[in-house]
Amino acid sequence: AQTVTQSQPEMSVQEAETVTLSCTYDTSESDYYLFWYKQPPSRQMILVIRQEAYKQQNATENRFSVNFQKAAKSFSLKISDSQLGDAAMYFCAYSQSGGGADGLTFGKGTHLIIQP
């Protein structure tokens, strides 16, 4: 079974600074997808960024980028120029497919605090 591990229960960063959230996973598959989701206090899950394992290039979405290390099974999220609105729970997730055919396996989450 696949597992996703987030070893940072909580992270704090000053506004406008950069923060990196860690995630490792375990799978025996060669093709899979990885995701970072944001869950603000409203509890609505919001997709932040997605990475296909077959792609060597790291995904980026504006201020959000990932460092995908397939051999190390590591998938960290970097948030640049942190904003107050970035404060939320961040979940790393794994799926065998793009997310549409298979459910997601989530890590335990990292609570991100933005200090003004």
Add this chain to the structure above:
Amino acid sequence: GAVVSQHPSWVICKSGTSVKIECRSLDFQATTMFWYRQFPKQSLMLMATSNEGSKATYEQGVEKDKFLINHASLTLSTLTVTSAHPEDSSFYICSASPEGLASYNEQFFGPGTRLTVL
């Protein structure tokens, strides 16, 4: 963007009663819908996968007789918690994947339903 709604957003019921939660895809047809459970300050756990017109596939450890899932149309899936007990109190979240190339499609999440069993 794709919108998924859930109803109700919050429900309180007495122990022993059954509660139905609806998940609707509002602007797309969903081949596959998923149900997750989230305990306070914890992660989401996949409970089951439902495909329109077929029986749901439950994850190991999830009681299918307690958590009845029906996906009768391409826009509606329901989760019924039967004979609810206080330990069933949780936040239930559904997600839906658009019809088509499901393997490559994103899951769109509903806003969740908070269930409190007294």
